[in-house]
Amino acid sequence: xxxxxxxxxxxxxxxxxxxxxxxxxxxxxxxxxxxxxxxxxxxxxxxxxxxxxxxxxxxxxxxxxxxxxxxxxxxxxxxxxxxxxxxxxxxxxxxxxxxxxxxxxxxxxxxxxxxxxxxxxxxxxxxxxxxxxxxxxxxxxxxxxxxxxxxxxxxxxxxxxxxxxxxxxxxxxxxxxxxxxxxxxxxxxxxxxxxxxxxxxxxxxxxxxxxxxxxxxxxxxxxxxxxxxxxxxxxxxxxxxxxxxxxxxxxxxxxxxxxxxxxxxxxxxxxxxxxxxxxxxxxxxxxxxxxxxxxxxxxxxxxxxxxxxxxxxxxxxxxxxxxxxxxxxxxxxxxxxxxxxxxxxxxxxxxxxxxxxxxxxxxxxxxxxxxxxxxxxxxxxxxxxxxxxxxxxxxxxxxxxxxxxxxxxxxxxxxxxxxxxxxxxxxxxxxxxxxxxxxxxxxxxxxxxxxxxxxxxxxxxxxxx
Amino acid sequence: xxxxxxxxxxxxxxxxxxxxxxxxxxxxxxxxxxxxxxxxxxxxxxxxxxxxxxxxxxxxxxxxxxxxxxxxxxxxxxxxxxxxxxxxxxxxxxxxxxxxxxxxxxxxxxx
Numbered sequence: 001x002x003x004x005x006x007x008x009x010x011x012x013x014x015x016x017x018x019x020x021x022x023x024x025x026x027x028x029x030x031x032x033x034x035x036x037x038x039x040x041x042x043x044x045x046x047x048x049x050x051x052x053x054x055x056x057x058x059x060x061x062x063x064x065x066x067x068x069x070x071x072x073x074x075x076x077x078x079x080x081x082x083x084x085x086x087x088x089x090x091x092x093x094x095x096x097x098x099x100x101x102x103x104x105x106x107x108x109x110x111x112x113x114x115x116x117x118x119x120x121x122x123x124x125x126x127x128x129x130x131x132x133x134x135x136x137x138x139x140x141x142x143x144x145x146x147x148x149x150x151x152x153x154x155x156x157x158x159x160x161x162x163x164x165x166x167x168x169x170x171x172x173x174x175x176x177x178x179x180x181x182x183x184x185x186x187x188x189x190x191x192x193x194x195x196x197x198x199x200x201x202x203x204x205x206x207x208x209x210x211x212x213x214x215x216x217x218x219x220x221x222x223x224x225x226x227x228x229x230x231x232x233x234x235x236x237x238x239x240x241x242x243x244x245x246x247x248x249x250x251x252x253x254x255x256x257x258x259x260x261x262x263x264x265x266x267x268x269x270x271x272x273x274x275x276x277x278x279x280x281x282x283x284x285x286x287x288x289x290x291x292x293x294x295x296x297x298x299x300x301x302x303x304x305x306x307x308x309x310x311x312x313x314x315x316x317x318x319x320x321x322x323x324x325x326x327x328x329x330x331x332x333x334x335x336x337x338x339x340x341x342x343x344x345x346x347x348x349x350x351x352x353x354x355x356x357x358x359x360x361x362x363x364x365x366x367x368x369x370x371x372x373x374x375x376x377x378x379x380x381x382x383x384x385x386x387x388x389x390x391x392x393x394x395x396x397x398x399x400x401x402x403x404x405x406x407x408x409x410x411x412x413x414x415x416x417x418x419x420x421x422x423x424x425x426x427x428x429x430x431x432x433x434x435x436x437x438x439x440x441x442x443x444x445x446x447x448x449x450x451x452x453x454x455x456x457x458x459x460x461x462x463x464x465x
Numbered sequence: 466x467x468x469x470x471x472x473x474x475x476x477x478x479x480x481x482x483x484x485x486x487x488x489x490x491x492x493x494x495x496x497x498x499x500x501x502x503x504x505x506x507x508x509x510x511x512x513x514x515x516x517x518x519x520x521x522x523x524x525x526x527x528x529x530x531x532x533x534x535x536x537x538x539x540x541x542x543x544x545x546x547x548x549x550x551x552x553x554x555x556x557x558x559x560x561x562x563x564x565x566x567x568x569x570x571x572x573x574x575x576x
Contacts, residue, residue: 011472090474093482141489148485149477178493179500187501 008081009358011090015097015146016359017442019077020352022105024435026069031428033062038424042410042417052116060120060127061112067125067205068108068136071344073101075213076143078351079166081359082220083147086163088155093146100142107135123184123198124254125205130185137177144170161236161285165216168244169209176204176248192259200251206339207247207275211307214344217351218286218300225354226292232284239281246274253318257327265318272315279311295374299350302378306342310335329395330413334388341427342381349377349434356441365440369433376430384423391416 037059040046047053084091091097111128114120119129128136151167180201183189189197223230230236252260252268282304289301313335317326326332353370357363364370391413398409516524522532543558550556559567 011474090472092474093477094474096482137489137493138486141486144489145477145482145485148488149481153475174489175492179496182493182496182500186497187504189504190507 006085006358008084008087008090010361012081012084012094013359013445015091015094015101016077016081016355018098018101019073019080019143020356020438021442022101023070023073023077024431024438026065026073026105026108027431028428028435030062030065030070031424031431033058033065035421035424035428037062038417038421042414042421051118057116057118057120060115060122063125064108064111064115064127066340067210068111068128069105071210071213071340071348072104072108072140074348074352075169075210075344076101076140076147078217078348078355079169079213080143080147080150081355082162082166082216083150085220086156086160087150087153089150089153091146092149092153096142096145100139100145103135104139104143107132107139110135121184123180124202126180126184126198126201130181133177133181133185137174137181140174140177144174160219161230161233161240162216162220164237164240165212165219168240169212169216172204172208172212172244176201176208195255195258196252196260196264199254200248202254203251204248207243207250210340210344211243211247214303214307214347215282217347218282218289218304221296221300221351221354222286222289222292225294225297226288228288230285231288232281235281236285239278239285242274242278242281246271246278250275250314250318253314253323256318256320256323265320269318272311272318276311276315279308283308294353295370296350296354298374299346299353299377302381303343303345303347303350306338306346306381310339310343313338325396325400326392329392329399330388330416331392331396334385334392337381337388338385342385346377346381349373352438356438360442360445362441362444365437365444369437373430373434373437376426376433380423380426380430383426384420387416387419387423391420 036047036053037055040048040055040058044055047058051057080091080097108128111132114129114132115127119131120127121129147166147170151163151170154163180197183197184194184201188194219230219236249271250268252264252266253272256265256268258265286300286304289297289304292301316322317331317335353364394412394416395409398404398412513523522528544561546558546560548558550558
C-alpha cells in the first residue's frame with residue numbers, strides 16, 4: 001500500500017492543502033450567501049434595507065464565491081495533483097503555486113467586496129468587477145506554471161484522458177478570460193454584442209474550464225478505485241476533442257429568441273446536439289463507477305449522472321419550442337445548479353475524498369462526518385434541483401397566461417422556493433461538516449511524530465456508507 | 466514509525482516560468498491585437514454616408530465640435546451685442562440684460 005502514496009503526494013502537500021482549504025472556506029461562504037439569496041426569493045423583506053445584501057448583490061456574491069472561490073481552488077488543486085502524479089515526479093515551482101493561490105484568493109475577496117459595493121457586472125458567471133480580472137489572470141498563470149511543467153516534463157510520454165482534461169482546463173481558462181475581459185471591459189463591444197460575448201464566456205467557463213476539471217478527476221479516480229481499465233477507452237480522445245472543439249459554440253443557446261442573428265442560436269442547437277457525442281463517450285468510459293464502492297465513487301457516479309442529464313437538458317432546451325416554456329423561469333437556475341453543484345462539485349468531492357488521505361498520509365478523521373456529508377450533499381442537490389424545476393413549471397404555466405397577476409405567480413411558486421431554501425440549508429450543513437472533517441484530517445499532519453495511519457488499504461478510502 | 470522525508474522537486478529555471486507567463490499573456494495580446502484595431506466604432510463616431518450639404522457638419526466628431534463652437538459663438542454674440550436683425554422690418558438685437566429691463570418696464574414692473 002506504500003506505493004499508493006507517491007513522492008508527489010508528500011512533497012506537494014502544502015500548496016495542494018492551501019488550495020483545497022481555500023476552496024472549502026469559499027464553499028461554506030458561498031453556501032451561506034446562496035441560502036440568504038434563496039430566502040430573499042420568497043421573503044424579499046429580509047435585509048431589503050441593507051444595500052450590500054439585497055438580492056441582486058447576494059446572488060452575484062454567492063455565484064462568484066462558488067465558481068471562483070470553491071470550484072477554481074478545488075479544481076486547480078486536484079488538476080495539479082493529478083498532473084503531478086502522472087508526471088512521475090514531485091510538483092515543481094510550488095512557491096509559484098502558493099503565491100498564485102494567495103493572490104487568487106485576495107482577488108476573489110476583492111471581487112466580493114466590489115460586488116457588495118455595487119460593482120457587479122451582471123454577466124452570468126462573470127459577475128466579478130473588471131478591475132480584479134487581471135490579478136485573477138496573473139494568479140491563475142502562476143498556479144498553472146506547476147501544472148504545465150508537470151505536463152511538459154512528464155517522465156512517461158504517454159498521456160491519459162485525465163491528463164488531457166486537466167491540461168486543457170489550465171490552458172483554456174486564461175484564453176476565455178482574456179477574450180471576455182478585453183471584449184467586455186477593456187474595449188467593450190456594444191449593444192447586443194455584449195450579450196453574445198457574455199453568453200459565450202458563460203458557456204465556455206462551463207464546457208472548457210469547470211467541466212474538464214471535474215472530468216479529469218473522474219477519469220483519474222474511477223480506474224484507480226475500481227482497479228479496472230476504462231472500457232472503450234479508444235473513444236476517449238474523440239470525446240475530449242469533441243468537447244474542446246464544440247463546447248465553445250454552445251453559448252448561443254442562452255440567446256434563443258433574443259435580438260441576435262438567427263445563425264447564432266442555430267449553431268448552438270447543432271453544437272448542443274454534437275456535444276451529446278462527448279457525453280455519450282464519457283458515460284461509456286466511466287460506466288464502471290456505478291459498480292464500485294467507496295464514497296469517492298459514489299460522489300463521482302452522482303456527478304456523471306448529473307453531467308449526462310445536464311447535457312441532455314441543455315440540448316433539449318436549446319430548441320425554440322422547449323425554450324419558450326423554460327426561458328426566464330427558475331429552470332435556468334436549476335440547470336446551473338445541476339451543472340455546477342450536481343456535476344462539477346460532486347466530482348471534485350469524490351476527488352478530494354480520494355486524494356486527501358494520499359496527500360496527508362492520514363485517513364479521514366471521521367467516517368460519520370463522511371457519511372453525513374454524502375447524504376446531505378446528494379439529498380440537498382436533488383431537493384434543490386427538483387424544487388427549482390417544479391417552481392419553473394408553475395412559473396412557466398402562469399407566465400403563459402396573461403390573466404394571472406404577477407403577485408399570484410410569486411404565491412404559486414412559494415412552496416417550492418421554501419423547499420429550495422431547505423435544500424440550501426442542507427447543502428450548507430453538508431459543506432460545514434465536510435470542511436470540519438477536512439481541517440481535522442489535514443491537522444493530523446502537524447503531529448509528524450505520529451505513526452502513519454494509512455497503511456491498511458481500507459483506510460486509504462473514505463468509509464463506505 | 467515516522468514519515469520518510471519527501472523528495473525535493475527539481476528546480477525550475479526562470480526561463481521556464483517566464484515562458485508559461487508569456488504563453489498565457491499571448492492570449493491576451495492576441496485578443497488585443499486582432500480585435501481592438503478592427504473594433505466597430507461607436508455609433509456616434511461613425512461617419513455617415515451621403516449626408517446632404519446642410520447636414521455636413523454631422524460627419525465627424527471634429528466637424529460636430531466645430532459646428533457647436535461656432536453655434537455657441539454666434540449665440541454669445543447675439544445675446545450680448547446691439548445690431549440689426551432686419552433693418553427694413555425694424556427688428557434689432559440687443560443684450561439680454563437690456564431686453565429684460567425693457568420687458569420689465571413694458572409690463573410695469575419698475576417702481
